[in-house]
Amino acid sequence: MANKNMKQQVMNGIRDKVLTLDTMNQSVKNIEYAVRGPILLRAMELERELQQGVKKPFTEIIRANIGDAQAMGQKPITFMRQVLALCQYPDLLSSPSFPEDAKKRAMRILQSCEGHSTGSYSASAGIQMIREDVARYIEHRDGGIASDPDNIFLSTGASSAIMAVLNLLVSGKGKTRTGVMIPIPQYPLYSATLAEFDAVQINYYLNEEHYWGLDVAELQRALEQAKAHCQPQVLCVINPGNPTGQVLSRENIEAVIRFAYEEHLFLMADEVYQDNVYAEGSQFHSFKKVLMEMGSPYAQQLQLASFHSCSKGYMGECGFRGGYTEVVNMDPAVKQQMLKFQSVRLCPPVLGQILIDIVTNPPQPGEPSYQQFQQELGQPADMFFCIQLLEETGICVVPGSGFGQKDGTYHFRMTILPPLEKLKILLEKLNQFYAKFTQEYS
Numbered sequence: 001m002a003n004k005n006m007k008q009q010v011m012n013g014i015r016d017k018v019l020t021l022d023t024m025n026q027s028v029k030n031i032e033y034a035v036r037g038p039i040l041l042r043a044m045e046l047e048r049e050l051q052q053g054v055k056k057p058f059t060e061i062i063r064a065n066i067g068d069a070q071a072m073g074q075k076p077i078t079f080m081r082q083v084l085a086l087c088q089y090p091d092l093l094s095s096p097s098f099p100e101d102a103k104k105r106a107m108r109i110l111q112s113c114e115g116h117s118t119g120s121y122s123a124s125a126g127i128q129m130i131r132e133d134v135a136r137y138i139e140h141r142d143g144g145i146a147s148d149p150d151n152i153f154l155s156t157g158a159s160s161a162i163m164a165v166l167n168l169l170v171s172g173k174g175k176t177r178t179g180v181m182i183p184i185p186q187y188p189l190y191s192a193t194l195a196e197f198d199a200v201q202i203n204y205y206l207n208e209e210h211y212w213g214l215d216v217a218e219l220q221r222a223l224e225q226a227k228a229h230c231q232p233q234v235l236c237v238i239n240p241g242n243p244t245g246q247v248l249s250r251e252n253i254e255a256v257i258r259f260a261y262e263e264h265l266f267l268m269a270d271e272v273y274q275d276n277v278y279a280e281g282s283q284f285h286s287f288k289k290v291l292m293e294m295g296s297p298y299a300q301q302l303q304l305a306s307f308h309s310c311s312k313g314y315m316g317e318c319g320f321r322g323g324y325t326e327v328v329n330m331d332p333a334v335k336q337q338m339l340k341f342q343s344v345r346l347c348p349p350v351l352g353q354i355l356i357d358i359v360t361n362p363p364q365p366g367e368p369s370y371q372q373f374q375q376e377l378g379q380p381a382d383m384f385f386c387i388q389l390l391e392e393t394g395i396c397v398v399p400g401s402g403f404g405q406k407d408g409t410y411h412f413r414m415t416i417l418p419p420l421e422k423l424k425i426l427l428e429k430l431n432q433f434y435a436k437f438t439q440e441y442s
């Protein structure tokens, strides 16, 4: 029957389509991306039905499927948008509505853009001045360990940098095909990219019973098993984890580095959640810092690419697609190949690059935007008030959020136990501070 129809199509002068599900690139067909998969499509359908008045046991779809802070109502950080606006439309530089530090940043950035415009292509690895700012930021983050701007590649979100590095790494056929170790659970960019590149995915399982920890014994198990059918060459680690949220301890990172070194693996450290560490006692340690502090032979020999992004953390600026990778111990000839690859795509979006610059170069104490910037990082207003009060007057009180209060109201709690003379001074200072604070922030 199918054959008969095909003949009829040809007979009627209609040719078969060149591109069909059967003829298309099967590697692309094999890609699965759960975060935007069939559940999201159904959710969009349900949203349309709700708009048309169809009755459901709920009145809205609440999207908790993708890490898109601003889609969920988070407000952008004012300073970031001010600098972007000024860069986009430099006529605003003469407007009194923008603070001087935002103008200064914008002018500095525009100076480094081709033709002083954000509408021009940049160098393929990113604007040189921004690469230098990123390197300085990494040095500061890592307690002074050197970072070379030549090892920084700005990217279209972290995603494109992760894909670019994987693209460099995957080669071979059959049993010599590159195997890439990824955590399970993972962020689906990894499995999708490996499917696209037809690389061999090697699963290592995070230990749920141990707060989703990363066991080196499990890495070893996965690696040994995979050696039978591929050539394992890459170890990907997501720290802090997505979707698991675990934050690796320094000892754990050292063990992973030793494992990667002994097994001759290229290490990819996805650190896009480095500003999202919440658990008490947890601390983010960058793979780069730990690697460098471990010294010889690791620091000089292990090859590492680590990734960061303006999509996560307090920034949540996913739509601008800003990111970067820092490569360590990469063969200079391969670095040239990476640059060539990036050149074919011309350059990462310039506005995303600018956001990365602001992330790495935020307002400093004493600059006009500093306080607001700090406040917008999610500190509750009463906490902000109490910290400022302490810093400016030495008076120590407790924010009302610690006691519970109605939403949208802010309190602080103070005792009246100091001796009367001290209490008088305290109230006087508090009075003055309160007047100044409310004038500044209302």
Ligand SMILES: Cc1ncc(COP(=O)(O)O)c(C=O)c1O
Pocket: 067, 156, 157, 158, 159, 160, 187, 189, 238, 241, 242, 270, 272, 308, 309, 310, 311, 318, 322, 323
């Ligand atoms: C672990 C992880 N890596 C990378 C990305 C991609 O980030 P970007 O928006 O910078 O491409 C995400 C996004 O959610 C992620 O969760």
